[in-house]
Amino acid sequence: MELTSGLLLAIMVLAAISSIQFYKGRKLNLQLMEFYLRSIEEVVKPEDKDYVWLGGYIGFRANYKINRDNIRKFEYTLTLLPRHSILYFPISLVTSRHDKLYIVVRPFAQIKREAHLIQKGYYRLKPGIENEPLLQKEEVEIAGKKYEALFEKRRDMENLKALLENLPNPKDIKHIALTPKTNVFYVQMKPDPDTIKETVEKIVRFANEKLKESPFSS
Template sequence: MKITPELLLLIMILGAIATLQFYKGRKLNLTIMDYYLRTIEKVVKPKDRDYVWIGGYVGFRAFYKVNEGNIDKFEYTLTLLPRQSILYFPISKLINRHDKIYFVVRPYTTIRHEAHLIQKGYYRFRPKIEDEELLQREIIEANGKQYEALFEKRRDIEMLKEFLQGFSKIENVKHISLTPKTNVLYIFMKPEIETIEQDVRHIVRFVNESIKENPFER
């Protein structure tokens, strides 16, 4: 293939754009990560902390030892769209759709019954739920969004629905669950800088108040 001056100029321009986007996108992702980290720490107030970098500028995992109220451990995984890559970003946007945050909260209270709220139509391949065939199921609606409810005891799904309705933007919450096998509250959602503090405060309050008071032992 013959390289003409015009083609060479085009390659140089594309290279310059890709380089500029790399530095701009990298800085943006690092700024986003720093903001989420500082904001969540401010709310959770961990006694001890540990972080694992997920590689590149994609995100990180945080492990907090809280030892306060009803919260033993508070963990989360943040994954961001690859804003630093002008080529991969549109592909990732199509496949992954948005930034994601996964919260795993380990309370002192013993969780006795399984309960899930899963936003309908979000998962292309829904995650496997152990002994799903034993759970009751129904469709509930919150703020115009439909969620598939899977549960053992109705009172638990009613509590999760109330929890769901307390988030700043209900549509950002994709999956929440109470899992007795691992004794965790799980929340998968789309994070937003403007609302992350409010949403984390809501999670902490729910674990310290609603889960602690809920009659799981019965």
């Protein structure tokens, strides 16, 4: 196949743009990773920590041993959009939509009942909730966003709802849950550099204060 001068020029321009995007996107993702890591560590103050690189420049997984107050472990996974890839980045805006932070808090207190708040329309495929047929269902509105509430007792859902309403950007929370089977307090969210520290502070405070109270642990 013979390359015309126009096609050759287009290939060269695309290669140049791809190279620029790679370095700019890689730098931004590395800066975001460093910022989120530092911000979260400043809040949780782990006594021991372990990191797993997810490959490329898309994020990492952190495992913190806390062993303080009501938190035994604090774990999170950060996945970032592939800003370094000019070809895949536009696709990821459709498939992934935004950066994601998955937080798992493992408290000392035993969580006795299940409760979920799930932002309506967020999941393309509804997450599997083992005890869903046994849970009460209700739609609630928080900061202008509708959430599907699933719960055993209303007071658990109301406490989760109060937590969301007290966050700087409640709409960034996509799924928050208490799961007694694994004894986990779970938060899936869209992270925001401007509010990440305050958000994590309030999640930690909820685990240390509310999860020790009898409505959750008895």
